[in-house]
Amino acid sequence: FDYYVAEFDESEGTLTFKGTNTAPDGITSWDATNTGDKPAWYDYHGQILKVVFDETFAAAKPTSCARWFDDFYYAISIYGVKNLNTSEVTSMRRMFANYGSYNYISTLDLSTFNTSKVTNMTRMFYTTNLTTIYAGIGWDVSNVTESDDMFLGSFRIRGQYGADPDYSDKKDHTRANFDKEDGLLCFSGLIIKDLDDDTNAKLLEQYNGKTVKA
16 A cells, blocks of 8 residues: 555544555545654544554554544544554554543553554553553563653553552553553463463463453
């Protein structure tokens, strides 16, 4: 495809990410590979009810997801998130801030995310009604340098071991894990990287037994 775009269907309230050979018009379709600090579709944030990642978008490699779903108060769901390749993304600032807050969306599955190049997670999950955020083996916050208030205001979140945001004064990326007692994420996947089969089996049994369901 020549272009990877986000296209808004106002009649359906749907924002679709897809590959296409038609150039975006800048009115209801926009380039989704280089969106900077705020995407153009933010102007429609109060009208978007559903987000769809079409399989044709899977080859796209955006460099920023900053504010992609920021203030999507009325959003009901995100479909096909596995088709979002985040391997080159450096900013997830306010990516899900206030996402679905009016519809009480409780679960967010980010188990296919690769966050190894992300440096900014500031207010990524700010004031949501989420209770469970799933992450997988690609979740890596080792390069994050900015993450103030990452979970601030999301009082309902419960991590792998039952921790809530008030478990600690910290609300930054140091809590964005599923393998520590104060972590606010839950594990979703088939393996833990760099571990032998026996250890994987034991950890999977442990994680699945302790995951807090929405």
